[in-house]
Amino acid sequence: MSKIIAEIKSELKNRGYRSSANREAILNVLDKADRPLTVGEIYEHFGRDKKIKDLDQSTAYRIIETLAKEGFVKFISLLEGYNRYELERGDHHHHFVCTNCQDITPIHLDSHLTDSEKQIEKEQDVVITHHSLEFFGICKNCK
Amino acid sequence: MSKIIAEIKSELKNRGYRSSANREAILNVLDKADRPLTVGEIYEHFGRDKKIKDLDQSTAYRIIETLAKEGFVKFISLLEGYNRYELERGDHHHHFVCTNCQDITPIHLDSHLTDSEKQIEKEQDVVITHHSLEFFGICKNCK
DNA sequence: GTTAATAGTGCAAAAAGTCGCGTTAATTTA
DNA sequence: TAAATTAACGCGACTTTTTGCACTATTAAC
Numbered sequence: 001m002s003k004i005i006a007e008i009k010s011e012l013k014n015r016g017y018r019s020s021a022n023r024e025a026i027l028n029v030l031d032k033a034d035r036p037l038t039v040g041e042i043y044e045h046f047g048r049d050k051k052i053k054d055l056d057q058s059t060a061y062r063i064i065e066t067l068a069k070e071g072f073v074k075f076i077s078l079l080e081g082y083n084r085y086e087l088e089r090g091d092h093h094h095h096f097v098c099t100n101c102q103d104i105t106p107i108h109l110d111s112h113l114t115d116s117e118k119q120i121e122k123e124q125d126v127v128i129t130h131h132s133l134e135f136f137g138i139c140k141n142c143k
Numbered sequence: 144m145s146k147i148i149a150e151i152k153s154e155l156k157n158r159g160y161r162s163s164a165n166r167e168a169i170l171n172v173l174d175k176a177d178r179p180l181t182v183g184e185i186y187e188h189f190g191r192d193k194k195i196k197d198l199d200q201s202t203a204y205r206i207i208e209t210l211a212k213e214g215f216v217k218f219i220s221l222l223e224g225y226n227r228y229e230l231e232r233g234d235h236h237h238h239f240v241c242t243n244c245q246d247i248t249p250i251h252l253d254s255h256l257t258d259s260e261k262q263i264e265k266e267q268d269v270v271i272t273h274h275s276l277e278f279f280g281i282c283k284n285c286k
Numbered sequence: 287g288t289t290a291a292t293a294g295t296g297c298a299a300a301a302a303g304t305c306g307c308g309t310t311a312a313t314t315t316a
Numbered sequence: 317t318a319a320a321t322t323a324a325c326g327c328g329a330c331t332t333t334t335t336g337c338a339c340t341a342t343t344a345a346c
Contacts, residue, residue, distance in 0.1 A: 016293090017293075017294095018292090018293055018294070018341085018342050018343065019342070019343090020293085020294060020295090020342085022294080022295080023294085039332080039333080040331095040332080054296085055295090055296095056295065056296045056297075057296095057332085057333075057334095058295080058296075058297085058333085058334075058335080059294075059295055059296070061333065061334070062294085062295085062334095063294090075222045077220030077222055077275075079218045079220055079226070079275060081225070081226050081303075081304095082224070082303095082332075082333085083220075083222065083224050096263060096267060096269060096271070098269070099272065105267060105269075107263055107267070109259055109262075109263075110259075110262065111258070111259055115254070116252055116253075116254055117278065119252075119253065120239060120250055120252075120278060121280075124239060124248060124250070124282075124283065125283040125286075126239060126241070126248075126280055126281060126282050126283055126286070127280045127281045127286060128239070128278050128279070128280040129242065129279055129280040129281070130278075130279050130280070131276065131277060131278045131279060132220075132222060132275065132276070132277050132279075133274065133275070133276045134274060134275050135260065135263060135271050135273075135274045136271070136272055136273050136274060136275075137264075137269055137270045137271040137272040137273070138269060138270045138272070139267075139269050140267065140268040140269055143268075143269070143270060159323090160323075160324095161311085161312050161313065161322090161323055161324070162312070162313090163312085163323085163324060163325090165324080165325080166324085181302095182302080182303080183301095183302080197326085198325090198326095199325070199326050199327075200302085200303075200304095201303085201304075201305080201325085201326075201327085202324075202325055202326070204303065204304070205304095205324085205325085206324090224302095224333075224334090225302070225303085225333095226303095
């Protein structure tokens with residue numbers, strides 16, 4: 001088990017959650033993924049790994065919901081009409097999506113929108129907690 | 144009929160589309176909306192206005208898909224698990240979503256991410272065509 | 287260990303979105 | 317204004333996601 005998964009498990013226990021083989025398996029799938037996954041893709045990994053064969057869909061959605069609520073999983077939308085999910089590793093990043101081949105690349109930006117967020121907070125009298133920023137275009141291979 | 148709807152109708156005709164009362168009605172609903180709407184919300188407006196009572200769901204989705212493909216409607220995701228749609232008015236803007244009351248405010252930014260996009264295009268050897276940027280937090284009323 | 291409390295789960299049904307196909311109707315041509 | 321063409325549409329089936337409820341199993345207290 002990777003270090004981050006061990007930490008999440010420990011923290012979940014501290015917060016009053018019970019252990020769950022299903023939740024741990026989903027965490028491991030997300031940990032191994034190199035890009036944000038859809039629930040369908042998470043399911044495929046289950047089938048492939050033959051680790052848990054009879055996980056109900058509703059349970060899968062609820063596990064992801066819980067992990068997101070506790071801050072261990074991030075929701076991502078690449079405007080496909082459904083959400084993707086990725087492990088929160090503390091490295092704030094965005095994504096580049098090729099609209100031709102659908103390939104997804106993580107993007108680490110130098111500037112962090114801090115000035116824009118301060119401007120909005122002042123002008124609109126709000127508090128900004130987070131944002132979503134994704135880029136779309138044509139990748140190296142498809143150009 | 145508003146000016147923008149008249150223009151869209153005319154342009155659709157130029158591009159080989161036939162006239163359609165359903166499509167026009169959906170365009171009018173989107174035109175009157177003060178925020179991006181879900182398909183469900185578009186449906187509610189139909190019921191309210193009693194203009195078209197028997198529009199099938201599949202038709203509604205297909206109309207929106209067509210309008211998006213032609214560049215008259217924009218897809219927006221506020222991480223709710225489903226898409227929202229708004230009329231493309233040529234004014235590039237983002238949104239602020241209150242995670243408490245779900246209120247949506249359009250945000251017009253001064254800086255336009257141009258530098259970041261150039262940096263990404265250079266580093267990743269890609270072409271960026273567009274991006275999505277949404278802000279989340281607590282609004283004035285909920286603070 | 288046994289028991290009690292309840293988080294976690296599966297099942298079934300509902301809601302949201304997609305797709306194939308045959309029918310309807312807008313438009314073009316004669 | 318009638319006939320031909322085919323975009324637009326409705327219908328039904330299907331996939332994906334959500335929700336309520338009853339059952340199972342983890343954990344804590346004894």
